[in-house]
Amino acid sequence: MVSIHNEKICTRQSVGKLLSVVLLGVVYMAYVLIGGVIFWKLEGDQMESQIALLKEERSILLQKYQCLDQNSLEELLILSASKDGLSLKGNHTSGGFWKFTSSAVFAATVVTTIGYGNISPRTTLGQIFCVVFAVVGIPLNVVVLNRVGKYMLAVERKFCNIIAKKTNHQKCMIVCLHVTSFLISSVLYFVVPMLLFQEYEGWTYSQAIYYCFITLSTIGFGDYVADSNQDKEYPDWYGCILGVWIFFGLAWLALLINHAIDLLERINAYHKSGRKNHDET
């Protein structure tokens, strides 16, 4: 009877934990989406007027250099691709890069501190909002990722425990299980995305794994950015998968890095206490 009661409390607690993690996730999502809308409004108008200006410039250039036509101008400009996507290339510049989806992605790259920089705010208002948005968003992001990471770890431990119970808690079995779960995670966060990017972005395997690492480590050079090549057609689920991958990948890597730092500090403390004991004797 007591055991059933305890189990009930346990279940209630774990449901409560899951709910609090989900709630935190919803707050985080809402924060990023609202930020995206604001960036879209702040930067979108500016972008449109800039595009109009560029079109005007292009027609002036074409008049000035009579030997050039639209095609040869493109040939010239293709050699130096502009980073923010604003260029004299092509006619389909309408809409620009500050659409709603890309604004939301931009907001996500701010709070995660990845900061690819393939798009970045140009207006003073946009830049000020970006700073304010990041001041709140970065700590929120750290808290959410830590919480999600801890939850992922707890789920993994529970699963390992259930299997360990069935094998009478053999130590070698437990180590095996942890190594297996680490390997599965690595495949999930590095190998599967690598194959996906190789297929949909046309990158080589080494470029794809380089992109995966540069993104999940939050370095984010912006030399390769997924889902941003205007010449490619992406499937609808592509952006969603990308977001899920980055979110859980960051949580997983944060956990891993925290463990590594913890280990380093423990080794350091162990050495220190060893030296102290040696000094005292």
Add this chain to the structure above:
Amino acid sequence: MVSIHNEKICTRQSVGKLLSVVLLGVVYMAYVLIGGVIFWKLEGDQMESQIALLKEERSILLQKYQCLDQNSLEELLILSASKDGLSLKGNHTSGGFWKFTSSAVFAATVVTTIGYGNISPRTTLGQIFCVVFAVVGIPLNVVVLNRVGKYMLAVERKFCNIIAKKTNHQKCMIVCLHVTSFLISSVLYFVVPMLLFQEYEGWTYSQAIYYCFITLSTIGFGDYVADSNQDKEYPDWYGCILGVWIFFGLAWLALLINHAIDLLERINAYHKSGRKNHDET
């Protein structure tokens, strides 16, 4: 007699602490510099052959479009500045961007995860080395910055204590001191660099403060990068000051963010324990 003995131990301990921080700093510096040399070797040659290719392309273009000369080609290309600095603009492309200093700066942007991306490795070998370099470098960077941040905090606390002792430990005085030291740090890490960038980079005040924040938060869009405008002449001390600013600024901000997260978690735990007590009664 005992007091003098204690003081001696205290001094010896604090000297030891300083030494260990300095040693860690030296290891960190050496790591970054060695990384810089390797990037320089790996990417430099590739860059030179790319520059030769670009020069060839330029002469072909000038022959093809007879109405263009070097100046008008530049006028065309200035409209779409290439992100990695490789462009058909000008004749002084020799040397390229992968000089030793810029390679070391690049190595520093990798380990700090700022990752401006104004230069990034193009060769497969360079990309692989970048991943390996970051796997070791990022945790090292976290440990060093945490250690330096803690040391800065300890020095600040000691200084505050000395003044507090002289004023008989008035609580209001202690709070005042901490607020003052926070304000001085903010000026040191945001206002002084802002004035410097406004002067030497020709940015507006809002652009300069935006750059300071985007850098120290490690977002690093790369839309503004100090000490990288080829048309400007920078004084010799400029690069050094920049490095010192980023290093101590990151340590200070890491400390601040850690405090903020700690506070958030404590408030959360306090609320939870309050609710638990409420449930139990």
